[in-house]
Amino acid sequence: MQAKLIALDWGTSSLRAYKLGAGGEVLEQRSLPLGVMQLPQAPHPVNGHPGSDGFELAFEQACGDWLNSHHDVPVIACGMVGSAQGWREAPYCETPTDATRLASTLQRVRSKRGIDVHIVPGVIQRSPLPNVMRGEETQVLGVLHALPPQAQAELLIGLPGSHSKWVQVVNGRIAHFDTFMTGEVFAVLSQHSILGRTQQPGSGFDGQAFDRGVQVALSVHGESGVLSTLFSARSLGLTGELSGAAQVDYLSGLLIGHELAALAHVQRQRRGDAQLPALVLVGNAELCSRYRRALGACGFTQVSLAEQATEQGLWQLAMAAGLITCPLPR
Amino acid sequence: MQAKLIALDWGTSSLRAYKLGAGGEVLEQRSLPLGVMQLPQAPHPVNGHPGSDGFELAFEQACGDWLNSHHDVPVIACGMVGSAQGWREAPYCETPTDATRLASTLQRVRSKRGIDVHIVPGVIQRSPLPNVMRGEETQVLGVLHALPPQAQAELLIGLPGSHSKWVQVVNGRIAHFDTFMTGEVFAVLSQHSILGRTQQPGSGFDGQAFDRGVQVALSVHGESGVLSTLFSARSLGLTGELSGAAQVDYLSGLLIGHELAALAHVQRQRRGDAQLPALVLVGNAELCSRYRRALGACGFTQVSLAEQATEQGLWQLAMAAGLITCPLPR
Structure with missing residues (x-):
């Protein structure tokens, strides 16, 4: 089946790659231990040329074969890949923010094979104790997309982990968040x-x-x-x-x-x-x-679980940014 | 000057030894990195016999020369030396407790040189979240001894450290304590x-x-x-x-x-x-x-600092236990 988007969830310790089809469905996915803090070091040819840049090498391992088969498929990535220690820094968007705003500030890095990788910015809340996130904003958008509009009026989204985020959504926008x-x-x-x-x-x-x-x-x-x-x-x-x-x-x-x-x-x-x-x-x-x-x-009596939030969030951002066109109704 | 007591503050990482005179004054003191978790390992003669027990070896290093000069001076020790991993376990006393009670439950271990070491028990508070301390109870007694009776009616004693203790004293007794x-x-x-x-x-x-x-x-x-x-x-x-x-x-x-x-x-x-x-x-x-x-x-507006609490607490316990007799009025 034809790939429409390659979506990368590129964090500190791991890199997950998704090949998404015409309706945003996952055609194929991979998980590699190639986070931005543990990039490959051994030189290896990239697109026929000698390569030694860790980001290029990891990118090739994650989706080089997919790009060989689908030359012009767009690529989007979220997570620490956009941090100051990442491939290209994507400055934070300030709260309140939403998919339209985030999609309008994607940063591009041109890979050695000539393909642009579009990097999602993180979000910053400039409160007296500031808060930042990278990657979670994309998951939040994926969760919101799966919900009817009335459920987006007021909602708390929890993203447990090393640094748990609790994101307050008001009228479909990221209004506020806390870190633990x-x-x-x-x-x-x-x-x-x-x-x-x-x-x-x-x-x-x-x-x-x-x-x-x-x-x-x-x-x-x-x-x-x-x-x-x-x-x-x-x-x-x-x-x-x-x-x-x-x-x-x-x-x-x-x-x-x-x-x-x-x-x-x-x-x-x-x-x-x-x-x-x-x-x-x-x-x-x-x-x-x-x-x-x-x-x-x-x-907390009303608690539900969301799945595939990252890949669906990346799909929504790619659509909002015009990287892909609206899918046919399913 | 004649030594009346050898007092040891023997914790996890360090061993402090005090030679105390007739009024409880410090005649000499030492600090060695020989806590119960880092005892000496190399065998060495103890009192003319081969020695390999870590507690015996550390004890000799701390005060062997003092004991050579003062054969019958009593020895008292507080801290982790009385824990299950110590030289001899001194079971916890329960709160509320005081110097008389603690002094009546000293544990004795006979060293190779024939001298008894009297070990101060720790204190346990059997609340739903229990609390324990070893060594701090002795410091509390040292603080109390320096205060007039009316100041002992109600007092909070803070012992900051890796595990800070906050000890509530009521009428001269350890009534309650918290750990952070x-x-x-x-x-x-x-x-x-x-x-x-x-x-x-x-x-x-x-x-x-x-x-x-x-x-x-x-x-x-x-x-x-x-x-x-x-x-x-x-x-x-x-x-x-x-x-x-x-x-x-x-x-x-x-x-x-x-x-x-x-x-x-x-x-x-x-x-x-x-x-x-x-x-x-x-x-x-x-x-x-x-x-x-x-x-x-x-x-907290009324805060003061106490000094020499450990050695003075050990002195008080040795007196209460009858290891030494009351000093002459100074």
């Missing part, structure tokens, strides 16, 4: 702090330990803040009340619980309403399932 | 997270950056919790609003600010009173100076 470093804090504490020493990573997810951590964060003890409750992952181990095998998911629940308790608090303050907004989660399925479990405990 | 892992979280984030990558450790303390971090924690933005405000150490760098050189002390102020904001909140809740208690700080002078600065911003 929950995933990275979990990783560094487990790998490098005293809490990791007694953790015994087990065979599977321990839901009971996870829920216990969430409940501690939501309890009166959680009012001491995460810097204090963290120590319970050790002290409950010392008193024999928490096994080494349970400590990993207890810590995960504790951190996610603190994140979501703060999120619920801030949402209620901002909205001046005890009612929490409807929410869509996007990302790694296992992580989204943890967040969904904890969100219920925190009072 | 602030120091260790600062260390692992600076050494192993993305926040460390842009930090440029400078030549000295940047008070302005530190105060800025404290103010963020205390501001409305701090309500999102530390997992969220942490990201500002990166995003303010990206927007050019925080230099790499300022990021270290900004992060320090941010974390200490979150710790103290939570402490003030919990203190007010527990006391049912907006007034915060008088407070004494003990520990590393540079760290205590940071905490003192931030405590003022958090509404």
Whole structure:
């Protein structure tokens, strides 16, 4: 089937490539460990010429064969590839923003094979504590496209990860967002702090330990803040009340619980309403399932999951930028 | 001058030894990098016999020559030397507790040279999130001894460190305490997270950056919790609003600010009173100076510093245990 767009989700550690058909459907996809912080180093011919630039080499590995078969198919990319350490810096768009605005500020880099790669800018919120994202804005657009207009009037979109983003959508635009470093804090504490020493990573997810951590964060003890409750992952181990095998998911629940308790608090303050907004989660399925479990405990009752958000977001941006024409009605 | 007591402050990474005179005054002191997690490994004669036990070897290095000169001087030790990984486990005393109770449960280990080492137990608080300490209880006793009885009626004693302890004293007894892992979280984030990558450790303390971090924690933005405000150490760098050189002390102020904001909140809740208690700080002078600065911003108006708390606490415990007799009035 004819390819209409090559879409790249190019982050810090990985590069995902999608070949999309006439209706935006995925014809073929690949995932390579060639993020902007781990580009190929060994020289290799690119389009018949000697090549040593890491971005060119990774680009060839990701989709060189597709471009050989489809010479004039447009290419779009989002993520850290547009950062100051990326292939070409795509300066941030300011909030509030939407697909039209983002699509009008794509940056182009001409690859050695003569094909332009269109790079999606990240988004910046210039609040007293500024917030930035790269890649998540594209996922948000993919989520929004799949929703009816009335659902886009007011919505919270959660993108859990090393740096979780919570994006407030108002009338189809990215109005505001918050960042929580929950995933990275979990990783560094487990790998490098005293809490990791007694953790015994087990065979599977321990839901009971996870829920216990969430409940501690939501309890009166959680009012001491995460810097204090963290120590319970050790002290409950010392008193024999928490096994080494349970400590990993207890810590995960504790951190996610603190994140979501703060999120619920801030949402209620901002909205001046005890009612929490409807929410869509996007990302790694296992992580989204943890967040969904904890969100219920925190009072978020309307939670759904979105899939294929990145490739659909890139498709929408390519259309808005005129790189591809509107597909036929399906 | 005649030695009356050898007092050891034996923690995870270091071993401090004090030779104390008839009034508890320090005649001589040493600090060795021989904590219970880094004991000597090379065999060496102990009291004329081959020795390979790490505790025996460290003990000899710390005070073997003192014991050669003063055969019958008693020895007392506090800290991780009494943990399950220590020389001899000294089971925790439960809160509430005081010098009399702690002194009545010293554990003895007979060293190869025939001298008993008396080990101070740690303290445990069996609350739903238990709390434990080893070594800090001795410092608290040293602080209390230097105060008039009326000041011991109600007092908060802060021991900043990797795991900061905040000990509530009521009528001269350790009634309650909290732990915050602030120091260790600062260390692992600076050494192993993305926040460390842009930090440029400078030549000295940047008070302005530190105060800025404290103010963020205390501001409305701090309500999102530390997992969220942490990201500002990166995003303010990206927007050019925080230099790499300022990021270290900004992060320090941010974390200490979150710790103290939570402490003030919990203190007010527990006391049912907006007034915060008088407070004494003990520990590393540079760290205590940071905490003192931030405590003022958090509404703690009566803050003083204590010195020589460990050696004076060990002296008090040795007296309470009858290892030494009351000194002559000075």
